[in-house]
Amino acid sequence: MKFSKRLKSMQASPIRKLAPFAAQAKADGVKVYHLNIGQPDIKTPECFFNAVKNFNEPVLEYAGSQGIPELIEALQKYYETYDMHFSKDDFIVTNGGSEGLLFTFMAMCDPGDNILIPEPFYTNYNGFGQSINMEVKPITTKAENGFHLPPKEEIVAQIDDKTKAILVSNPGNPTGCVYTKEEVYMLAEIVKEHDLWLVADEVYREFIYEGLQYTSFGNVKEIEDRCVIIDSVSKRYSACGARIGSIACKNAELMGEIMKLCQGRLCIATLEQLGAAALFNETPASYLKAVNEEYCKRRDTLYNELMKVDGVICEKPMGAFYIVAKLPVDNAEDFVKWMLQEFRMDGATVMATPAEGFYATPGLGRDEIRLAYILKEEDLKVAGKLLAEGLKAYKTAMANA
Amino acid sequence: MKFSKRLKSMQASPIRKLAPFAAQAKADGVKVYHLNIGQPDIKTPECFFNAVKNFNEPVLEYAGSQGIPELIEALQKYYETYDMHFSKDDFIVTNGGSEGLLFTFMAMCDPGDNILIPEPFYTNYNGFGQSINMEVKPITTKAENGFHLPPKEEIVAQIDDKTKAILVSNPGNPTGCVYTKEEVYMLAEIVKEHDLWLVADEVYREFIYEGLQYTSFGNVKEIEDRCVIIDSVSKRYSACGARIGSIACKNAELMGEIMKLCQGRLCIATLEQLGAAALFNETPASYLKAVNEEYCKRRDTLYNELMKVDGVICEKPMGAFYIVAKLPVDNAEDFVKWMLQEFRMDGATVMATPAEGFYATPGLGRDEIRLAYILKEEDLKVAGKLLAEGLKAYKTAMANA
Numbered sequence: 001m002k003f004s005k006r007l008k009s010m011q012a013s014p015i016r017k018l019a020p021f022a023a024q025a026k027a028d029g030v031k032v033y034h035l036n037i038g039q040p041d042i043k044t045p046e047c048f049f050n051a052v053k054n055f056n057e058p059v060l061e062y063a064g065s066q067g068i069p070e071l072i073e074a075l076q077k078y079y080e081t082y083d084m085h086f087s088k089d090d091f092i093v094t095n096g097g098s099e100g101l102l103f104t105f106m107a108m109c110d111p112g113d114n115i116l117i118p119e120p121f122y123t124n125y126n127g128f129g130q131s132i133n134m135e136v137k138p139i140t141t142k143a144e145n146g147f148h149l150p151p152k153e154e155i156v157a158q159i160d161d162k163t164k165a166i167l168v169s170n171p172g173n174p175t176g177c178v179y180t181k182e183e184v185y186m187l188a189e190i191v192k193e194h195d196l197w198l199v200a201d202e203v204y205r206e207f208i209y210e211g212l213q214y215t216s217f218g219n220v221k222e223i224e225d226r227c228v229i230i231d232s233v234s235k236r237y238s239a240c241g242a243r244i245g246s247i248a249c250k251n252a253e254l255m256g257e258i259m260k261l262c263q264g265r266l267c268i269a270t271l272e273q274l275g276a277a278a279l280f281n282e283t284p285a286s287y288l289k290a291v292n293e294e295y296c297k298r299r300d301t302l303y304n305e306l307m308k309v310d311g312v313i314c315e316k317p318m319g320a321f322y323i324v325a326k327l328p329v330d331n332a333e334d335f336v337k338w339m340l341q342e343f344r345m346d347g348a349t350v351m352a353t354p355a356e357g358f359y360a361t362p363g364l365g366r367d368e369i370r371l372a373y374i375l376k377e378e379d380l381k382v383a384g385k386l387l388a389e390g391l392k393a394y395k396t397a398m399a400n401a
Numbered sequence: 402m403k404f405s406k407r408l409k410s411m412q413a414s415p416i417r418k419l420a421p422f423a424a425q426a427k428a429d430g431v432k433v434y435h436l437n438i439g440q441p442d443i444k445t446p447e448c449f450f451n452a453v454k455n456f457n458e459p460v461l462e463y464a465g466s467q468g469i470p471e472l473i474e475a476l477q478k479y480y481e482t483y484d485m486h487f488s489k490d491d492f493i494v495t496n497g498g499s500e501g502l503l504f505t506f507m508a509m510c511d512p513g514d515n516i517l518i519p520e521p522f523y524t525n526y527n528g529f530g531q532s533i534n535m536e537v538k539p540i541t542t543k544a545e546n547g548f549h550l551p552p553k554e555e556i557v558a559q560i561d562d563k564t565k566a567i568l569v570s571n572p573g574n575p576t577g578c579v580y581t582k583e584e585v586y587m588l589a590e591i592v593k594e595h596d597l598w599l600v601a602d603e604v605y606r607e608f609i610y611e612g613l614q615y616t617s618f619g620n621v622k623e624i625e626d627r628c629v630i631i632d633s634v635s636k637r638y639s640a641c642g643a644r645i646g647s648i649a650c651k652n653a654e655l656m657g658e659i660m661k662l663c664q665g666r667l668c669i670a671t672l673e674q675l676g677a678a679a680l681f682n683e684t685p686a687s688y689l690k691a692v693n694e695e696y697c698k699r700r701d702t703l704y705n706e707l708m709k710v711d712g713v714i715c716e717k718p719m720g721a722f723y724i725v726a727k728l729p730v731d732n733a734e735d736f737v738k739w740m741l742q743e744f745r746m747d748g749a750t751v752m753a754t755p756a757e758g759f760y761a762t763p764g765l766g767r768d769e770i771r772l773a774y775i776l777k778e779e780d781l782k783v784a785g786k787l788l789a790e791g792l793k794a795y796k797t798a799m800a801n802a
Contacts, residue, residue: 001509001565001597002509004508004509004658007508041460044460052453058445059639060642063642096666107405108403124664124665131662133512164403238460240668241462241672254404257408266644269643271672272673
């Protein structure tokens with residue numbers, strides 16, 4: 001039996017590959033603070049569970065392939081609050097944002113085609129690409145300027161005749177970068193001039209701090225026929241286990257192509273769709289406001305701890321709940337392993353994600369880590385201190401090695 | 402913006418494309434009996450909903466990518482009852498059987514590779530294939546002998562150096578054919594001799610009638626390292642809207658490749674997995690027995706009505722809940738449309754699915770339809786009569802045209 005090259009060449013998840021070292025530390029009785037994963041500890045709104053529990057049909061039937069009408073209507077209303085005006089036909093409910101991305105790529109790219117993505121990027125973008133023989137061409141961004149976009153000419157230089165789209169995550173995972181209005185319009189101009197699609201992964205739309213102005217790609221009238229918005233309830237409502245995402249796009253032909261795939265996979269889980277509709281319709285605005293304030297405090301706590309260490313480079317991120325920091329180490333993966341294997345303070349250590357796996361350009365990000373500030377503030381304070389102390393101890397250990 | 406050829410060349414679902422004609426008939430006040438879809442009317446066991454309602458965590462977190470331990474243990478026990486002995490690592494929970502098939506194909510085939518499938522087959526097999534640039538090579542089977550397999554040499558003749566697997570649906574959708582032990586072992590021999598994978602879609606395993614002996618591909622020791630079993634709770638427990646399927650396979654390397662994709666899509670909905678675990682653990686054996694008996698009666702009812710019409714050719718199917726019948730018409734799609742647009746008896750008509758879309762060989766199946774016997778017996782009796790009378794009236798109408 002043979003295995004496909006498309007999967008053989010795919011790397012295992014860089015977020016998960018150091019998990020065995022964390023498991024060993026725990027087996028040894030060490031408390032591990034996880035800053036490596038994006039699973040929030042925030043409560044899921046009660047209305048989700050209530051909607052699920054109120055389901056009272058005798059048969060759990062297939063839903064329609066597009067999604068249930070209640071959820072599509074809820075999505076439509078939600079986007080109205082961001083001044084994005086979609087009709088019901090402009091939506092497809094997907095199995096998390098992940099399926100939305102995969103199906104969108106399938107509709108745009110044949111094998112050998114490519115899309116541009118600013119790096120560092122969410123590693124699974126690359127995984128989805130490899131699984132369908134699509135290539136990712138990186139637009140390199142840097143810690144030094146908070147991972148904002150390079151000048152237009154640098155981006156345009158990456159476009160070739162196989163380029164079909166530009167994909168951005170805004171606010172960014174893993175960078176936490178929120179693009180300025182100028183950056184958003186620059187990308188809009190590029191996709192218009194080069195006849196490309198713009199795919200915007202905006203699942204962290206509510207996670208923007210200090211009242212910073214946010215421009216969604218869905219607000220740019222000039223590209224409304226070529227813009228695809230990917231969304232998800234996972235982070236917004238702390239409902240990662242619901243697997244409810246969506247595609248919003250005004251290009252009927254593209255939605256028709258994607259619907260062929262949706263009909264093939266039949267439908268999305270009915271109960272979870274009912275729960276998601278309730279999340280949009282019933283969650284009080286105070287919930288999102290409180291969550292936003294909580295994350296903003298957490299960001300400050302972690303960022304302040306990081307800034308206490310000489311040689312750490314990162315701008316304060318304005319969105320999402322991640323920080324990518326450049327560390328004064330040669331190899332961040334070695335450092336993360338060392339923290340799990342060697343470093344203990346009051347019987348505890350901390351786990352980060354080496355950032356190299358978030359880059360497509362070989363060698364980049366080797367001295368960087370991604371941190372998710374998803375712990376309660378008191379825990380985060382401890383985790384931040386552990387990291388700061390760990391970095392100092394690692395420096396000493398390396399100097400003495 | 403450009404669209405991919407892989408999706409542009411994909412046909413819309415043949416099961417859904419005549420839906421507008423049915424909608425028009427209903428708008429005209431006509432009662433339409435649907436024999437065209439595979440949505441059972443059987444009640445979902447209460448234990449599914451109870452398990453979902455008993456979920457009591459404050460945060461709906463990501464599950465592990467493999468699936469929740471409760472469900473994996475339940476699957477393991479379930480297969481034991483069929484004398485299939487898997488370890489826990491041999492399972493992956495998927496988003497319906499659909500995702501299981503897609504990921505399996507991705508792990509086996511690069512663009513241009515092919516798999517063999519007996520035709521007529523479940524149309525989405527072809528859709529999944531096209532979406533990842535994999536080709537389907539048909540092994541033609543015929544209504545005249547109940548869609549059983551052709552001789553070994555005819556199958557082997559279809560294998561070329563790009564062939565990676567044989568996929569079978571057993572019991573078959575849309576044919577209802579249950580392969581004999583000899584057929585199962587013949588396919589096992591072929592995949593061993595030609596170093597291919599065997600992918601067995603066995604979601605209708607419980608739908609076998611008159612106590613017919615059933616051999617699962619999972620029972621064939623000789624191919625246990627190359628056999629992949631695709632399964633689903635959708636039909637077994639009338640839980641189509643749960644979207645819970647699974648892959649069972651003893652080849653650790655293949656499972657490792659598929660797990661890369663699973664990590665990319667993160668996980669399957671937690672609540673639905675809890676419900677599915679309860680289905681396996683708590684549904685009384687009497688439920689499946691009663692469902693089996695109910696479908697067997699329905700099959701007889703529909704089959705007997707079909708046999709009253711001169712020129713209809715089909716063997717009595719022994720499994721699943723479909724019949725593919727060859728009709729005395731030139732074009733079954735025209736007939737199905739005519740039934741929806743012209744034929745009324747006591748204000749009612751019936752909808753079937755033209756079977757041509759279930760074939761990969763051009764021209765085959767043009768005079769065939771697929772019928773799903775998923776209605777209550779009294780409704781099915783009426784639907785069967787409508788179909789029989791419709792066929793007679795169509796013959797007269799065509800003769801006079």
